[in-house]
Amino acid sequence: MQRNRRLLIIIAGVILLFSILLDQVRQHAKPEQVSPAAGASASPLFAASFPDIHGKTQPLEQWRNQVIIVNFWASWCPPCREEMPELSALHAKYQSRGLTVLGISTDDAATMQQFASTSPVSYPLLAGDMEGTRLAEMLGNNRSVLPFTVILRRDGSLVTTYFGRINTEMLEQAFLPLL
Amino acid sequence: MLRILLITLFLLTSPAIAGTSSNSLSSLFDDGNDAKFLQPDQAFKLSVSVQDASTLQASLEVAPGHYLYRDKISFKLKEGSPSTVAAVDLPRGEAKHDANFGDTEVYHRSIEAVIHLQHPGTPPGNITLLASYQGCSEKGLCYAPIRKTLQLDLPSGTTKLEDSKGTGTVTDDISNLLQGGQLWLVAVGFFGFGLLLSLTPCVFPMIPILSGIIVGQGSHPGRLHSFNLSLAYTLGMAMAYTLAGVAAGLSGHLISNALQNPWALGGGALVFVLLALSMFGFYELQLPSSLESGLVNVTNRIKGGRFAGVFVMGALSALIVSPCVAAPLAGALLYIGQTHDVVLGGVALFALSIGMGVPLLVVGASAGALLPKAGPWMNAVRNFFGVVMLGMASWLVGPVIPGPLQMALYAALLIVSAIYLHALDGLPPRSSHWAKLWKGVGIILLVYGAALLAGALAGNKNPLQPLSGLRAVAVNADNAPALPFSPVKSLDDLDRAIAQAKGKYVMLDFYADWCVSCKEYEHNTFRDVRVQKLLKDTVLLQADVTGNTVQDEALLKRFGLFGPPGILFFDREGRELAPLKVIGYQDADRFVVSLNNVFAAKEGECSATVAC
Numbered sequence: 001m002q003r004n005r006r007l008l009i010i011i012a013g014v015i016l017l018f019s020i021l022l023d024q025v026r027q028h029a030k031p032e033q034v035s036p037a038a039g040a041s042a043s044p045l046f047a048a049s050f051p052d053i054h055g056k057t058q059p060l061e062q063w064r065n066q067v068i069i070v071n072f073w074a075s076w077c078p079p080c081r082e083e084m085p086e087l088s089a090l091h092a093k094y095q096s097r098g099l100t101v102l103g104i105s106t107d108d109a110a111t112m113q114q115f116a117s118t119s120p121v122s123y124p125l126l127a128g129d130m131e132g133t134r135l136a137e138m139l140g141n142n143r144s145v146l147p148f149t150v151i152l153r154r155d156g157s158l159v160t161t162y163f164g165r166i167n168t169e170m171l172e173q174a175f176l177p178l179l
Numbered sequence: 180m181l182r183i184l185l186i187t188l189f190l191l192t193s194p195a196i197a198g199t200s201s202n203s204l205s206s207l208f209d210d211g212n213d214a215k216f217l218q219p220d221q222a223f224k225l226s227v228s229v230q231d232a233s234t235l236q237a238s239l240e241v242a243p244g245h246y247l248y249r250d251k252i253s254f255k256l257k258e259g260s261p262s263t264v265a266a267v268d269l270p271r272g273e274a275k276h277d278a279n280f281g282d283t284e285v286y287h288r289s290i291e292a293v294i295h296l297q298h299p300g301t302p303p304g305n306i307t308l309l310a311s312y313q314g315c316s317e318k319g320l321c322y323a324p325i326r327k328t329l330q331l332d333l334p335s336g337t338t339k340l341e342d343s344k345g346t347g348t349v350t351d352d353i354s355n356l357l358q359g360g361q362l363w364l365v366a367v368g369f370f371g372f373g374l375l376l377s378l379t380p381c382v383f384p385m386i387p388i389l390s391g392i393i394v395g396q397g398s399h400p401g402r403l404h405s406f407n408l409s410l411a412y413t414l415g416m417a418m419a420y421t422l423a424g425v426a427a428g429l430s431g432h433l434i435s436n437a438l439q440n441p442w443a444l445g446g447g448a449l450v451f452v453l454l455a456l457s458m459f460g461f462y463e464l465q466l467p468s469s470l471e472s473g474l475v476n477v478t479n480r481i482k483g484g485r486f487a488g489v490f491v492m493g494a495l496s497a498l499i500v501s502p503c504v505a506a507p508l509a510g511a512l513l514y515i516g517q518t519h520d521v522v523l524g525g526v527a528l529f530a531l532s533i534g535m536g537v538p539l540l541v542v543g544a545s546a547g548a549l550l551p552k553a554g555p556w557m558n559a560v561r562n563f564f565g566v567v568m569l570g571m572a573s574w575l576v577g578p579v580i581p582g583p584l585q586m587a588l589y590a591a592l593l594i595v596s597a598i599y600l601h602a603l604d605g606l607p608p609r610s611s612h613w614a615k616l617w618k619g620v621g622i623i624l625l626v627y628g629a630a631l632l633a634g635a636l637a638g639n640k641n642p643l644q645p646l647s648g649l650r651a652v653a654v655n656a657d658n659a660p661a662l663p664f665s666p667v668k669s670l671d672d673l674d675r676a677i678a679q680a681k682g683k684y685v686m687l688d689f690y691a692d693w694c695v696s697c698k699e700y701e702h703n704t705f706r707d708v709r710v711q712k713l714l715k716d717t718v719l720l721q722a723d724v725t726g727n728t729v730q731d732e733a734l735l736k737r738f739g740l741f742g743p744p745g746i747l748f749f750d751r752e753g754r755e756l757a758p759l760k761v762i763g764y765q766d767a768d769r770f771v772v773s774l775n776n777v778f779a780a781k782e783g784e785c786s787a788t789v790a791c
Binding site: 074076077078079080082106133136143144145146147163164165 | 216218219248251277313315316318319320321322323325
């Protein structure tokens with residue numbers, strides 16, 4: 001009888017584990033968080049300038065000395081659009097404490113402006129176009145993934161980069177200590 | 180008790196599995212990568228072959244869980260070349276509703292595109308093709324536009340190298356897997372899929388049959404012996420599926436059609452009843468002695484003669500539960516039927532059934548240990564399975580008897596079981612906790628049985644809501660009247676109806692009296708208010724293929740179906756929306772999602788809770 005019970009528990013355990021595993025698997029995978037790649041540097045970021053939603057060219061130099069979340073996105077990319085409201089809320093909430101969210105689109109200026117007019121956000125949106133894609137690569141996006149998100153310290157050094165959809169909680173964990 | 184627990188556990192875990200069944204194959208594979216996502220070139224693979232001097236064939240492989248945007252696929256020739264790309268033929272994609280761009284078409288599966296080149300003079304010896312495409316992963320990320328440059332040598336003449344193979348739309352994950360198929364990958368995939376199926380109630384009826392066989396051995400069998408018995412049983416089941424698949428592929432007919440006629444169902448039910456009665460101890464399962472002595476002679480001479488019997492038993496039970504595994508079978512059979520790749524199809528179905536048999540093997544391996552040795556305890560277990568088998572018998576004949584009669588059968592079963600559980604006997608003072616528990620269970624069965632009986636007498640059909648007919652009339656019921664289908668008898672009928680429906684969507688439902696899932700559609704899905712609302716402006720056609728006439732077969736064949744249930748959709752221009760066809764049963768929630776995919780173009784019909 002003792003042996004029967006043990007066998008039963010093992011079987012039950014295996015089945016339970018299997019179903020839990022399946023359940024996990026069906027959840028959306030978490031984005032991959034990686035330390036900045038060797039050679040990835042923020043200096044090209046501050047050297048760049050892109051048109052904003054009004055078509056006015058904005059040098060990125062102006063956001064130096066802040067904690068920055070740089071979010072590379074595109075209007076055709078559903079997960080990018082999903083996370084924008086969360087980024088917008090973060091920018092609004094922590095702007096006074098020295099956080100800036102920058103949304104650099106890989107769309108061209110016209111496409112981005114049209115998108116911004118229908119889905120406004122609290123943080124600056126810039127049209128990076130092809131140049132934006134290259135900039136993301138220099139910041140460590142070696143897999144041409146969107147959304148791609150980078151957090152920078154006040155001194156301009158890279159903290160972490162994220163491939164894929166991010167969420168408020170994980171970003172807060174990363175940038176709150178820096179503020 | 181242990182075994183009851185085990186079975187309960189199976190049933191509990193099955194809902195977790197059931198939801199995944201439609202795409203469990205794809206998730207099976209792409210989730211091997213954990214949270215890591217694919218490199219762009221792993222997610223989407225492009226290869227281009229030269230058909231002739233002015234035709235290229237491009238194939239884009241899309242990894243499971245990823246999709247490509249149809250309108251972002253572009254092929255151009257390098258600037259400076261006098262030749263140009265005249266046209267690119269892309270297959271229709273699946274509609275995807277996008278909040279910002281309206282409707283876009285995407286490909287979740289690999290596609291073939293034909294590129295037509297135009298040369299002003301004689302075709303050049305080689306060209307430089309610039310390809311660009313972009314897409315996303317369902318895991319919440321997208322890939323920036325991928326650009327490829329390919330150097331291709333063109334043949335000097337304009338002779339066609341070979342006929343391009345037909346690009347039949349493959350509608351099923353399973354067909355897709357088969358098509359991509361390395362043999363071992365297919366085998367492993369189908370084994371896993373069978374494993375998932377085994378956790379659904381599909382295999383449930385087999386467990387009592389098998390334990391009946393093992394218990395029926397009389398003296399408690401050794402563990403190895405009972406494992407061998409269950410192995411023989413599983414192999415029998417596997418063989419039945421494999422043969423069914425191969426035969427179906429070769430003949431182009433669906434064998435399970437034949438098995439769902441009243442005679443086969445009635446026969447299956449009879450087997451269950453006979454088994455149940457033997458469980459109750461009315462008799463021991465035994466062949467007439469003259470026949471038996473003859474058989475004994477034979478089986479004694481052939482080693483493992485007894486296993487042959489069990490093997491046959493497994494094959495028979497496979498046929499009985501086949502409606503349960505209709506969807507995966509349909510996918511596999513579709514492929515075999517279209518390609519005549521009998522070996523691959525056979526291997527796939529064999530692996531599927533072995534996977535399904537795993538819990539049976541577990542039961543068998545443990546039976547020597549898990550089954551109680553003897554005594555009153557054993558009798559309780561046997562009685563329990565007897566009741567379960569009688570329930571199975573009533574369920575099996577459900578499609579061919581009137582609904583109220585089926586409910587009355589359930590009622591009789593429950594009430595009689597309740598009496599056996601002493602529901603109506605007074606409990607002696609200071610009786611054991613168990614006695615009290617069983618009496619409680621008995622009373623629940625009795626009350627439910629009485630409710631079923633009352634419902635049956637009131638002409639009700641739904642055993643889950645036996646008294647619903649007795650409620651006040653016209654509550655704002657979830658259950659609206661049946662959908663107003665117009666019958667379609669032949670291909671001509673169908674073409675006429677579709678032509679008349681111009682400007683409206685058309686839904687064609689394949690139905691048969693013997694088809695269990697069709698009944699479920701009728702009773703549940705089609706009566707759902709959301710489904711009815713979505714289908715308000717749709718022309719509803721129904722092909723009743725109960726008779727399996729030549730015309731019925733022609734209808735099924737046109738759409739590559741092997742039998743009902745199958746639901747097809749046609750757009751406003753009367754074109755079939757092949758990728759969106761629904762094979763197998765979907766409950767209202769899933770069917771609403773399917774409908775939304777069909778009507779993705781209809782603005783405002785998508786509710787927030789439903790993926791569009």
